[in-house]
Structure formats: C-alpha cells, structure tokens
Amino acid sequence: MTLIENLLGQGYCVTLDNFYTSPELAEVLLSYRTDVYGTLRSHRRGIPQEIKSRNLKRGEIIGYQKGKMCVFKYMDKPICMLSTIHTIDFVEQCKKKKKNNGDVEDIITKKPKAILDYNRTMGGVDLADQCLSYYLTVRNQQKKYYKKIFRQFLNQSVWNSFVLFKKCGGKMTHLEFRLNLLQNLLQTYGETKILQNPAVGRLTGRHFASHIEATEKKENAYTSMHCVQQKV
Numbered sequence: 001m002t003l004i005e006n007l008l009g010q011g012y013c014v015t016l017d018n019f020y021t022s023p024e025l026a027e028v029l030l031s032y033r034t035d036v037y038g039t040l041r042s043h044r045r046g047i048p049q050e051i052k053s054r055n056l057k058r059g060e061i062i063g064y065q066k067g068k069m070c071v072f073k074y075m076d077k078p079i080c081m082l083s084t085i086h087t088i089d090f091v092e093q094c095k096k097k098k099k100n101n102g103d104v105e106d107i108i109t110k111k112p113k114a115i116l117d118y119n120r121t122m123g124g125v126d127l128a129d130q131c132l133s134y135y136l137t138v139r140n141q142q143k144k145y146y147k148k149i150f151r152q153f154l155n156q157s158v159w160n161s162f163v164l165f166k167k168c169g170g171k172m173t174h175l176e177f178r179l180n181l182l183q184n185l186l187q188t189y190g191e192t193k194i195l196q197n198p199a200v201g202r203l204t205g206r207h208f209a210s211h212i213e214a215t216e217k218k219e220n221a222y223t224s225m226h227c228v229q230q231k232v
Contacts, residue, residue, distance in 0.1 A: 008032040013085060015121045021082050026069050030084060037083035037114055038122065040071065047071060051080060061112060063088040074112055086114035131174055132159055
C-alpha cells in the first residue's frame with residue numbers, strides 16, 4: 001500500500017501479479033476508490049471452493065461476482081484472475097499463423113477481456129521474470145543478503161541491456177547476448193595465470209597400491225594400503 005499511497009483515491013487502476021492479488025486487498029483498494037485486476041492464486045482465502053476444485057475443459061470459464069469484484073477461472077493453462085473492472089465477457093482477437101507452405105492466415109480466437117488487458121499492461125514484467133528465471137544468479141544457500149541483492153541487480157541489468165540491444169536492431173538471442181557479454185568481459189578484464197612451480201610428481205605421476213604391514217604397537221591392526229608413485 002505504501003507504494004501507491006500517493007495515488008489512492010484518484011480513480012486509478014492497479015495491475016498486480018498473483019503474489020499480491022487477493023480478495024482482501026481488492027476490498028481495501030475499492031474503499032480508496034482504486035480498481036485492481038491481476039492473476040490470482042487459487043488457494044487464497046475467500047476464493048469459492050468450486051473455482052479451486054472444478055476441472056474445466058479447454059476454452060471453458062467459471063466465475064463469481066461480488067459487488068464490483070469478479071473472480072474467475074479460465075481453462076487455457078489454466079489461469080485464475082480477479083478484477084474489479086471486468087466480467088467474464090469474451091472478446092475476439094486476430095492471430096497470424098504461418099502454414100507449412102509459407103502462407104500466412106488469420107485465425108480468430110476468443111479470450112476473456114481481463115486476460116488480454118492483463119497481458120497488455122503486465123506482460124512485459126512477466127516476460128522479464130520468465131527470462132531471468134532461466135539464468136538464476138541468487139543461491140538459496142547464500143546467507144549474506146547483500147550478495148543476493150547485488151546478484152539480482154546484476155542479472156536485471158543484463159536483461160535491461162538486452163532489451164535496449166534489441167530495440168537498437170540487435171539480432172542475437174538472449175543466450176547469445178549473454179555469452180557474447182561474458183566473452184568480452186573475459187577478454188577485457190580476465191587474466192591468464194601461468195604456474196611458475198613445476199608440476200609435483202605425486203599429483204601427475206602414476207599411482208599404485210602398496211601394502212603397509214601392522215606394527216608391534218598395533219598387533220590387531222588390519223593390513224592397510226597406501227598409494228605410492230611408480231618409479232620410472
């Protein structure tokens with residue numbers, strides 16, 4: 001709430017992802033004359049049980065309305081959404097599909113308007129999160145929080161650079177961009193260290209097992225073995 005404190009009560013509409021969206025938050029925002037819509041986790045408190053448990057076929061939808069708040073489940077992946085400005089109405093959209101012979105045809109599909117609006121306003125954030133999830137830099141075992149923050153900022157800065165690179169006409173993929181960036185960093189700042197000490201024989205030579213006989217102090221000791229380097 002502190003992030004939008006200066007925007008409350010002015011008739012704005014907030015788009016959220018499923019980490020924040022909940023019926024309780026929607027009611028609070030409505031009390032401040034602020035609308036909201038976004039994806040929703042089905043296990044949230046206050047969600048009708050039928051939305052949680054009912055199995056839908058592809059293209060089917062089920063929804064519930066309470067005042068301005070609408071909660072629905074649409075079977076495409078599937079996806080659950082909450083909105084205070086939408087209903088379960090469908091709208092048509094035109095997609096272009098390329099055939100095997102190279103021709104392009106227009107395909108008319110229908111989707112809930114809430115999903116199309118969400119993809120239009122929130123799609124860039126979800127795409128960035130998805131692409132960054134393929135290159136995890138934050139380790140769960142890392143105990144020092146400031147290292148996690150630094151690695152996350154570094155990963156995000158690489159993605160931002162890639163977006164600017166594509167806007168300027170770049171043709172590389174995200175993976176190729178990262179590999180090229182890594183190669184240039186190594187060429188600019190990397191150092192080739194040459195070992196001055198000669199190789200140690202016990203690390204590079206051939207090794208064979210040799211028996212170690214029991215001593216007088218350890219009469220009941222088992223005969224053990226140790227590795228010795230073969231003398232050439």
